[in-house]
Amino acid sequence: MQAGRSAFGIAAIAMLALAGCSGGKDPHLMNFRSNNRGPDEFAVLPSKPLQMPKNFSQLPPPTPGGTNLTDPTPKADAVAALGGRARSGDKVPAGDSTLVTQAARYGIVPDIRAQLAAADLQYRRKHRPKPLEKVFGVTTYFRAYRPMALDQYAELERWRAAGVRTESAPPDPAKQQK
Numbered sequence: 001m002q003a004g005r006s007a008f009g010i011a012a013i014a015m016l017a018l019a020g021c022s023g024g025k026d027p028h029l030m031n032f033r034s035n036n037r038g039p040d041e042f043a044v045l046p047s048k049p050l051q052m053p054k055n056f057s058q059l060p061p062p063t064p065g066g067t068n069l070t071d072p073t074p075k076a077d078a079v080a081a082l083g084g085r086a087r088s089g090d091k092v093p094a095g096d097s098t099l100v101t102q103a104a105r106y107g108i109v110p111d112i113r114a115q116l117a118a119a120d121l122q123y124r125r126k127h128r129p130k131p132l133e134k135v136f137g138v139t140t141y142f143r144a145y146r147p148m149a150l151d152q153y154a155e156l157e158r159w160r161a162a163g164v165r166t167e168s169a170p171p172d173p174a175k176q177q178k
């Protein structure tokens with residue numbers, strides 16, 4: 001009986017020690033695990049709807065690994081959504097210079113993505129999951145980022161108090177239950 005307890009205790013301590021050492025360089029706060037070998041819904045990109053071309057002779061020739069007319073174009077779609085003219089390539093058309101000026105009016109930081117990635121990595125290292133959370137695969141993302149979360153209903157009330165119309169915003173469910 002005593003040998004069984006000590007073996008269990010040693011195994012538990014070994015599991016905790018391994019979990020504590022498995023931090024690595026990049027702490028993961030979300031635990032997505034699936035025993036299912038089904039499709040990965042995040043790997044599927046929605047394509048644009050098929051359309052009948054005005055002239056079949058203007059269709060580009062098919063190229064292996066090349067682009068397709070129904071492939072997503074997020075940059076061009078974003079420019080069009082902001083009122084600009086969507087074009088292929090990374091250059092901004094001369095007619096969209098006002099849009100670029102407005103978007104960059106407070107200045108731009110060329111390496112902002114690298115800066116944010118480094119700051120987030122440092123924050124995640126500071127808020128690592130505890131050993132038992134690692135052992136049991138508990139998601140600690142929401143607890144770690146709670147100080148940065150926006151209270152959507154408090155923000156909504158702030159805008160309403162400022163006189164901004166917000167008819168389409170849903171009511172606070174906590175107030176609905178009272």
